[in-house]
Amino acid sequence: MMTDEPLLRVSALSKFYGSRIGCEDVSFELWPGEVLAVVGESGSGKTTLLNCLSTRLLPTSGTASYRMRDETWRDLYRMSEAERRFLMRTDWGFVHQNPADGLRMTVSAGANVGERLMAVGDRHYGNIRASAVDWLGRVEIGEDRIDDEPRAFSGGMRQRLQIARNLVTSPRLVFMDEPTGGLDVSVQARLLDLLRGLVTDLGLAAIVVTHDLAVARLLSQRMMVMKDGRVVETGLTDRVLDDPRAPYTQLLVSSILQV
Numbered sequence: 215m216m217t218d219e220p221l222l223r224v225s226a227l228s229k230f231y232g233s234r235i236g237c238e239d240v241s242f243e244l245w246p247g248e249v250l251a252v253v254g255e256s257g258s259g260k261t262t263l264l265n266c267l268s269t270r271l272l273p274t275s276g277t278a279s280y281r282m283r284d285e286t287w288r289d290l291y292r293m294s295e296a297e298r299r300f301l302m303r304t305d306w307g308f309v310h311q312n313p314a315d316g317l318r319m320t321v322s323a324g325a326n327v328g329e330r331l332m333a334v335g336d337r338h339y340g341n342i343r344a345s346a347v348d349w350l351g352r353v354e355i356g357e358d359r360i361d362d363e364p365r366a367f368s369g370g371m372r373q374r375l376q377i378a379r380n381l382v383t384s385p386r387l388v389f390m391d392e393p394t395g396g397l398d399v400s401v402q403a404r405l406l407d408l409l410r411g412l413v414t415d416l417g418l419a420a421i422v423v424t425h426d427l428a429v430a431r432l433l434s435q436r437m438m439v440m441k442d443g444r445v446v447e448t449g450l451t452d453r454v455l456d457d458p459r460a461p462y463t464q465l466l467v468s469s470i471l472q473v
């Protein structure tokens with residue numbers, strides 16, 4: 215899936231909330247098909263960075279450019295609101311920690327998946343329904359639940375439905391904010407397995423925010439460790455976890471291993 219050009223280029227990105235640092239001077243490139251984990255303790259700036267990258271929040275300074283499907287590079291913060299919304303509906307996905315933030319809780323599971331297809335111009339009811347059934351199956355939700363509303367689903371099912379809703383339009387980049395966050399450990403493990411399979415099969419690029427190093431280990435090839443809004447270490451996930459170089463990463467890794 216790797217090509218000779220990145221998908222996203224981020225340079226010196228900073229976000230301040232008044233005088234408080236959200237994230238500061240973050241630079242990296244993300245390649246097609248690459249999964250980058252952003253880890254760090256609570257308050258380290260992970261969510262701020264993710265929200266800036268997905269244009270839900272405007273940074274204070276710095277740039278981020280994205281290579282569109284037609285190969286043109288676009289500055290994310292100079293796009294019109296309509297262009298950004300189009301990108302979010304088509305080429306990007308956003309998986310929230312709380313599925314209720316990424317689903318419409320009072321329409322059926324099938325419609326939750328189908329309406330993303332309609333948003334990209336699909337109008338054929340039969341095709342939309344068939345894709346919805348197919349995607350529900352891929353995330354292990356039975357066809358018999360297609361007309362149920364997500365509020366009748368368990369937390370794990372809701373999260374799987376949110377993933378189906380995001381992936382049905384074949385995005386190239388998915389942002390994930392603690393995707394297994396609020397779930398039981400056994401449900402987490404199954405969801406992680408499923409996510410890993412889908413990301414690999416679809417050749418998706420993803421930026422996954424997590425405080426859980428096991429999630430980073432399972433899902434990502436590369437890792438960025440943040441502390442107080444700044445990146446303190448970045449590298450291949452296995453290298454960072456097996457041979458952490460920054461003192462803060464060493465602390466993070468050893469504190470997890472002791473648990």
Ligand SMILES: Nc1ncnc2c1ncn2[C@@H]1O[C@H](COP(=O)(O)OP(=O)(O)OP(=O)(O)O)[C@@H](O)[C@H]1O
Pocket residue numbers: 231234235236237254255256257258259260261262263425
């Ligand atoms: N809307 C806001 N207004 C003011 N300060 C904020 C706001 N959002 C975040 N911050 C501050 O920015 C810093 C980074 O917060 P952020 O939520 O990005 O961290 P995080 O690593 O995602 O934490 P968590 O894992 O707890 O979600 C913190 O000091 C936080 O208090």
